[in-house]
Amino acid sequence: MSQVGTIFRREFASFFATPVAYVFITIFLVLSGVFSFFIGQLYERGQADLLPFFNFHPWLYLFLVPAIAMRSWSEERKSGTIELLMTLPVTTTQAVLGKFFAAWAVLGLSLLLTFPLWLTVNYLGNPDNGIIVAAYLGSWLMAGGFLAISLCMSALTKNQVVAFILAIVVCFIFVLSGSGVVLDAFQGWAPSIVLDTVASFSFLTHFEAMAKGVLALNDVAYFLIVMVIWLVANHMVISQKKAD
Amino acid sequence: MISVSHLSKHFDSFKAVDDLSFSVKPGDIVGFLGPNGAGKSTTMKMLTGFLRPTSGDITVDGLSISEHAKAIQAKIGYLPEGAPAYGDMTVIQFLNFIADVRGLKGDTKTRSIQSVIEKVTLADVLDRPIENLSKGFKRRVGLAQAIIHDPQILILDEPTDGLDPNQKHQVRELIQQLSKDKLVIVSTHILEEVTAVCNRVMVIADGKLRFDDTPEGLLKQSRYHKAITLHLSYQSDISGLAELAGVADMEVDRPTGKVTLFPEPGMDILHLVTEYIQLRKLPVDTLYIEQGRLDEVFRQITQQEVA
Numbered sequence: 001m002s003q004v005g006t007i008f009r010r011e012f013a014s015f016f017a018t019p020v021a022y023v024f025i026t027i028f029l030v031l032s033g034v035f036s037f038f039i040g041q042l043y044e045r046g047q048a049d050l051l052p053f054f055n056f057h058p059w060l061y062l063f064l065v066p067a068i069a070m071r072s073w074s075e076e077r078k079s080g081t082i083e084l085l086m087t088l089p090v091t092t093t094q095a096v097l098g099k100f101f102a103a104w105a106v107l108g109l110s111l112l113l114t115f116p117l118w119l120t121v122n123y124l125g126n127p128d129n130g131i132i133v134a135a136y137l138g139s140w141l142m143a144g145g146f147l148a149i150s151l152c153m154s155a156l157t158k159n160q161v162v163a164f165i166l167a168i169v170v171c172f173i174f175v176l177s178g179s180g181v182v183l184d185a186f187q188g189w190a191p192s193i194v195l196d197t198v199a200s201f202s203f204l205t206h207f208e209a210m211a212k213g214v215l216a217l218n219d220v221a222y223f224l225i226v227m228v229i230w231l232v233a234n235h236m237v238i239s240q241k242k243a244d
Numbered sequence: 245m246i247s248v249s250h251l252s253k254h255f256d257s258f259k260a261v262d263d264l265s266f267s268v269k270p271g272d273i274v275g276f277l278g279p280n281g282a283g284k285s286t287t288m289k290m291l292t293g294f295l296r297p298t299s300g301d302i303t304v305d306g307l308s309i310s311e312h313a314k315a316i317q318a319k320i321g322y323l324p325e326g327a328p329a330y331g332d333m334t335v336i337q338f339l340n341f342i343a344d345v346r347g348l349k350g351d352t353k354t355r356s357i358q359s360v361i362e363k364v365t366l367a368d369v370l371d372r373p374i375e376n377l378s379k380g381f382k383r384r385v386g387l388a389q390a391i392i393h394d395p396q397i398l399i400l401d402e403p404t405d406g407l408d409p410n411q412k413h414q415v416r417e418l419i420q421q422l423s424k425d426k427l428v429i430v431s432t433h434i435l436e437e438v439t440a441v442c443n444r445v446m447v448i449a450d451g452k453l454r455f456d457d458t459p460e461g462l463l464k465q466s467r468y469h470k471a472i473t474l475h476l477s478y479q480s481d482i483s484g485l486a487e488l489a490g491v492a493d494m495e496v497d498r499p500t501g502k503v504t505l506f507p508e509p510g511m512d513i514l515h516l517v518t519e520y521i522q523l524r525k526l527p528v529d530t531l532y533i534e535q536g537r538l539d540e541v542f543r544q545i546t547q548q549e550v551a
Contacts, residue, residue: 088317
């Protein structure tokens with residue numbers, strides 16, 4: 001377990017040694033502000049909650065999480081450090097987890113830094129802070145789902161751009177699998193059980209209640225399972241294809 | 245103790261390593277020689293558990309690498325080809341990271357890092373990001389990383405590639421200092437390196453082991469081993485030299501005027517030649533015994549057609 005911590009510290013520090021974390025956090029804060037106020041009409045709605053803020057998170061994560069995850073494994077492959085890492089007494093599981101938690105921590109930090117919004121609604125009215133905390137947790141969980149997918153895509157290639165695009169595509173499918181764009185492809189030929197299963201993969205559907213502050217067990221479990229499955233896939237990709 | 249039996253690695257239809265068997269014991273400093281693409285790096289990658297062999301097995305101290313990879317990797321210090329390192333970290337951060345991963349703690353950790361910094365002289369660049377270092381320093385950081393935990397087994401893939409002569413000398417000295425009771429495998433395509441630091445040579449070509457003996461043994465393979473080269477200050481009749489008993493052949497290098505006499509196998513011809521020179525009062529100004537020419541042996545071993 002201490003090895004996970006060591007990898008975590010290295011990865012976390014590396015986000016801040018390069019401009020990646022700063023750029024990411026800045027863009028995240030600016031965009032979430034813009035979305036909440038100008039598109040979500042946080043102010044004009046006259047309600048003391050952060051629903052407009054959380055509603056845009058799936059769309060923000062769709063581009064930003066692949067961006068922060070794309071270099072994780074690609075860079076190791078490109079610079080050859082994967083050979084160093086994999087010949088140190090670190091198991092693939094420890095490396096996968098260390099990398100995941102480090103990036104997830106950066107995402108968590110970005111979320112925490114949106115606290116001025118929370119201060120704002122508390123200044124303007126009396127929101128239910130329990131709901132807001134729950135929604136924050138839900139958003140962080142969903143970010144973990146995006147992250148696990150993106151890391152797995154990063155493990156597939158040594159080219160960061162390819163990793164980024166693959167991650168966006170797969171994430172996009174997961175975000176929209178409950179909506180017409182994806183379901184239409186199955187409509188008409190697939191049995192309804194397939195249709196329902198595909199629809200139940202949707203990040204949007206599972207996040208809907210969470211954004212309102214309801215942490216239902218099935219939604220929480222859904223995102224945890226997504227993370228586990230993609231991290232296992234990540235592990236398989238790395239152990240099958242270490243070189244090149 | 246490393247033993248390798250019938251090791252093969254195929255990339256699709258290409259056989260990078262083909263049925264390699266050997267064993268290495270503590271105290272051996274093995275020079276892994278071979279042309280580019282001979283399978284040296286692939287073999288090293290399998291020895292360190294990075295690549296899985298297509299067939300065959302590697303055991304280290306009785307443990308099979310397919311089952312005990314992590315336990316074995318803890319004993320090994322490895323410098324991969326090109327000395328990869330995390331470029332965004334500073335040298336001291338990187339060494340700290342490696343020490344942590346290697347499980348060094350507290351005083352031991354501080355001492356290990358300190359000693360490794362002295363050994364490879366990194367003190368001046370500790371706070372510089374690795375990506376901004378020169379090639380020589382990067383290579384030294386890679387070496388430092390490999391020896392930080394004082395491993396029993398050291399595997400270095402081209403440790404002197406791209407270094408200047410002074411740095412090469414430094415690295416060779418370092419390897420010699422390290423390897424009192426250790427097991428060292430160094431790959432290189434620099435021939436002098438082998439005679440300078442190793443006590444055993446393995447030549448690999450086309451994924452096969454072509455030669456495995458001491459560096460002296462390698463020199464003995466040379467046609468030039470114990471041959472005598474001499475130079476005359478002015479032209480005189482030397483045809484008699486070739487007629488001497490024990491001299492197999494004579495070659496004259498026209499541009500330099502150097503004459504080389506090749507002995508019959510196993511013959512010592514020095515005294516015969518010197519006697520003849522004195523008898524005929526030949527104007528010899530240079531005379532030396534050849535040790536053997538490595539580049540010639542290397543070509544001979546690695547280019548032989550596979551039957």
